[in-house]
Amino acid sequence: MSRKTLPQGALDATDRAILNALQEGFPLSPRPYDEAGAALGLTGAELIARLSRLREIGAITRFGPFFDAAAMGGAFCLCALSAPDADFDRIADLVNAHPEVAHNYARDHALNMWFVLATPTPEGIGETCARIEAETGLTVLQFPKLEEFFIGFRVAA
Amino acid sequence: MMLDQTDRRLITATQAGLPLVDQPYAQIARDLDLSEAQVTHRLAAMQARGIIRRIAIAPNHYALGMTANGMSVWDVDDAHASALGQQVGALDFVTHCYLRPRARPMWPYNLFAMLHGTTRAEVEEKRAQVRALLGPALRADDILYSTRILKKTGLRLKGD
Numbered sequence: 062m063s064r065k066t067l068p069q070g071a072l073d074a075t076d077r078a079i080l081n082a083l084q085e086g087f088p089l090s091p092r093p094y095d096e097a098g099a100a101l102g103l104t105g106a107e108l109i110a111r112l113s114r115l116r117e118i119g120a121i122t123r124f125g126p127f128f129d130a131a132a133m134g135g136a137f138c139l140c141a142l143s144a145p146d147a148d149f150d151r152i153a154d155l156v157n158a159h160p161e162v163a164h165n166y167a168r169d170h171a172l173n174m175w176f177v178l179a180t181p182t183p184e185g186i187g188e189t190c191a192r193i194e195a196e197t198g199l200t201v202l203q204f205p206k207l208e209e210f211f212i213g214f215r216v217a218a
Numbered sequence: 219m220m221l222d223q224t225d226r227r228l229i230t231a232t233q234a235g236l237p238l239v240d241q242p243y244a245q246i247a248r249d250l251d252l253s254e255a256q257v258t259h260r261l262a263a264m265q266a267r268g269i270i271r272r273i274a275i276a277p278n279h280y281a282l283g284m285t286a287n288g289m290s291v292w293d294v295d296d297a298h299a300s301a302l303g304q305q306v307g308a309l310d311f312v313t314h315c316y317l318r319p320r321a322r323p324m325w326p327y328n329l330f331a332m333l334h335g336t337t338r339a340e341v342e343e344k345r346a347q348v349r350a351l352l353g354p355a356l357r358a359d360d361i362l363y364s365t366r367i368l369k370k371t372g373l374r375l376k377g378d
Contacts, residue, residue: 067281080282089265090239096358109238112275116238123276126261132268133221133229139318141325157369165368166301168289170360172325174368175289184258190342208300208317210307 067118075101079111080120136183137163139204140190141172142197149173155196161189172202221269224252228260238274243369247285277373284334286341288361291327293320299328305351306331311344338363352372 073078078101088096094112095105115121118188130137149195151169156162156176165176178189190201221229227250237245243261244254264270281285293304299317306329307315315331329346335341345361 065281066283068284068301072282080275083226084276084277085272087236087273087275089243089262089273091254091258093242094238094240105240113238116235119278119281121275122278123235124238124274126229126232126264126273127271127276128229128233129271139330153368162369164370166364167364167368168364170281170362172362175362176369183320202321204318204321204325204330205292206316206318208303209316210303210317 065119067120072115072120075103076111076115077098079108079115083124086107127203130179135179135181135187137206138178138186139206140178141175141204142193142199143172144174144197144199152197152199156193159189159197160195161185224250224256225260225264228257228264232261247267261329280333283336285336286335288338288341288345288363290331290333290345290361291359292329292331292352292356293326293358294329294352295355295357296328302352302355306348309344309348309351311335312348319331326350327360333361367368 082101083097084192087093090096092105094108098105098108101108103189112124114122142152142156153165153167153174156174157165159178160205161178161180163177165174167173168175178186180186180189184201186205190203193199228246231246231250236242239245243256243257246252247254247257250257259271261273265272279285303315305315306312309331311334313332313334315329317328318330320326320328332346333341333348335344341361345359347358349359
């Protein structure tokens, strides 16, 4: 994922309307771009062209179905640990070596390493945490989601 | 909730994204040797079962100028946490908002909200708005800025 910011004026009002509208959902009809475009005053072809460009310039990271690992029988869990500064990179390598680690961020807190585990079964979370604890000698705290409040992200139209 | 082989092929075929062509579901159907109706019915069924949360766009916050991102965390009275979480999640600058278990004594916070802004000052301003919204139910809070991305991969399905 690009961490570069697009130059001012890279997006026009229509691009921003697309970014806002398509976060809500997308039709499962035979010509879904025609249908989604109509709501935005665009033809299907115009919407496709704009989406291609938005993807090309990196304004969107993904466009498509978002899958829920938990509903597929798997599990997701946010985890954190405190890595000593001097040992931080080595610990990060040990954690990242697990394919179950989907992403991992360094954060400025006593709990300085935050990662998300995605496993094919719910038991996989505890098993992976146990392996990481054994390898690093550090305690892994688990923060599974109890409830989710999703609305999305709005760009100024 | 089991997925059959065809569902798994559909997931594999679409997890990188939906084709940008007039009839994307017909194209997926051709690629997988299915009918278009099979593709849309199965996608609809997976959506109904919650396996697909939604078919949608994911904006790149960084590219859109939202370069300051903080994980704000809040210790909110349990009796009000669910109702207040809903309100925090509805704020337009909050992307992900979750209720999670505390891990006392190290971690007293139960509400997590990702805040995005163009600068840290802007994120702090938004954090103040969340604080005001939580009112007397709030006992303590903190914010954790990410200093480095150590790893980032998409969803990976085991190919069984």
